[in-house]
Amino acid sequence: MRELAPALLADVDEGRLISPKQRSYQQDVGDQIREKNIYAIPARVVDKIREDEESDNNLASVDIVVDGIRNPSEMAYLRDTFPHFFVIAVFAPFEVRWKRREDDYDGNVWPFRRDDERDSGEFERPWGQKVQLCVDRSDVLISNDRQFSEPWIRAELQQNMASYIELMKNPGSRGPHPWELNMAQAYEASLMSSCCKRRVGAIVVREETGQRLSRSYVIASGYNEAPLDIPSCTDRGGMNRPDYCYKDEKIKAALKEQYRLCPKCGTELEFTEDFDLPFICPNDDCRARLGSDFIPGRMLDLCIAIHAEEAAVLQASKFGGTQVDGSTLYTTTFPCPLCAKMIVYAGIEKVFFAEPYPEDEAINALREGDVPTELFEGVKGRAYHRLFEPPAYKPEGG
Secondary structure (H helix, E strand, O other), rough: OOOHHHHOOOOOOOOOOOOOOOHHHHHHHHHHHHHHOOOHHHHHHHHHHHHHHOOOOHHHOOOOOOOOOOOOHHHHHHHHHHHHOOOOEEEEOHHHHHHHHHHHHHHOHHHHHHHHHHHHHHOOOOOOOOOOHHHHHOEEEEEEOOOOHHHHHHHHHHHHHHHHHHHHHHHOOOOOOHHHHHHHHHHHHHHOOOOOOOOEEEEEEEEEEOOEEEEEEEEEEEEEEEEOOOOOOOHHHOOOOOOOHHHHHOOOOHHHHOOOOOOOOOOOOOOOOOOOOOOOOOOOOOOOEOOOOOOOOHHHOOOOOOOHHHHHHHHHHHOOOOOOOOOOOEEEEEOOOOHHHHHHHHOOEEEEEEEEEOOHHHHHHHHHHOOOEEEOOOOOOOHHHHHHHOOOOOOOOO
């Protein structure tokens, strides 16, 4: 991004931008470029790769790494361009990220938290920062939750990364681990969701450990969807509004009703009939983002859907036969606060999650309920068959 931005910013109005050293500056730059052309950044990356390959024939056989992907459209462009393109998401918890960037923010955590939330993508425009969705749609997820205080920690991370790169070069060179199978099934369940924002899947498994190995058995599954007798967002939006979101409509109604003036600078606000979230304050010196900056949490309780974790537990309750008490839950997204409390109440013993942008209330509920959580690490559902399916058998001489 740092190398490509100058070439892409020729006609971008820099009057609204702040110091290039600040993260919010880079976010503004990326948003403005993508607003003009959603594929501008990955297209420039591909052009640069092609230019380098033409100038050096040896580069055609070299592995290429593209860093700094911030929007799913960029992933889609690169996947369409390169058939063997894989996305590795390397994630660290908030506390670790803050520790690494503390000096850049002069020890002030609140600007960092604001930029971090914006990076995640909640309430951002379609062309905005969407790291949360990028992690969700990645092929491999790796945990990077330790400080590099010792050389062996960095070496261990590099070795872990290298093992997945080797698998990408030689698909089928190993089979899936049990936890990769379980998370793949959660992702398969998520495809049943009709949510236009984020499809979430969850499974509940009972684990059995033998002398040589362990196995897990799925006892329930679920995905985020409206109850059968309640119209879903897809039903409510119809053909004309495929991106209709019941929760967003409620938030927009609340903004219109509650905000006549910007709560940050006092500028008078005018909401159009079909304004987008977040609503940006028209004052260029303010640019507050209503719908995220001044609404606490994600307001997930407004969603019309039953959440995936909730649906899985209710399925076991509805059809009976097996208790979820003492089981393990795999979910593609960290549970919301309501689901976290339900997990504690149901007696689930452990939670594995893949999309790691939790709310503090959810973390605290699971921690106080003595339910350990663990970031899933490994191959995810999207790449499961591509990386684990054995290569096609070719007869000798065929």
